[in-house]
Amino acid sequence: MTPPRRTRRRPQPPPAPQPPRLPQPPRPPSRDAAGAKGPGDNPERLYSVTGSGDGARAELDLVTLIVARSGPPVSATPEQAAVLRLCGTPLSVAELSAYLRLPFSTMTVLLTELIAAELVQARAPIVRQALPDRSLLEAVMHGLQRL
Template sequence: MSPPAGDGRPDWEEGAPERLYVVTAGRDRPSRRVPLDLVTLVVSQGVPEPGMNPEHLAILRMCAGPLSIAEISAYLSLPCSTVTVLVADLVDGGHVEVRAPVSATARPDVTLLEAVMDGLARI
């Protein structure tokens, strides 16, 4: 950590281990087992509450539409492991919903697609 800035606060370096420790309250994994990986999609389910830390607020604001853990990590310039802890906190508080991405092996219902195509052809 760098010496305190003129206003008495520490001058945090981006990605400094001390900052990451503070952001996650010293945790290196979520408090509860939430299945999260780099491609897990995160969507806000509520509004920020007073007293939330800045990183939680940023995640809530940026996830109005689905974003992956990897994207959130890039936007916040934080390691994915840190973002995973933060997102798990928000899941625990009911502030975000997480979804697994659609599997590449998942196949659409062919009957439904044919019905849609037939309906469009009649228009």
């Protein structure tokens, strides 16, 4: 049996340079392209989401928790229905804003409408104590020492 012959690899010639591309004139955006960017990119869309309210807003922070009190009614807008579906468990305003891809200001107006209609409840975030209780730490330490 004869061993296989080895062949030497020869370097490949470099590829031919490509001719430079000329810039193409910008095309007007299509409806599909506008929808692909996201709902927050269109100012008219944000105005239709927030409606024509009186401008009053609830005192909401980014960490305020929102909880739905009931399911979405038939008369709810798609954004309101999405908020009510998402808030089966408490979610912060920042999370809702990210999930729905809406700016914080638009989200506060939308949530103000839902709070006024008593469809959602706003809760203050749970504040933890700055320092844990000393007696609790001692009890944990003694319990670990007994193990």
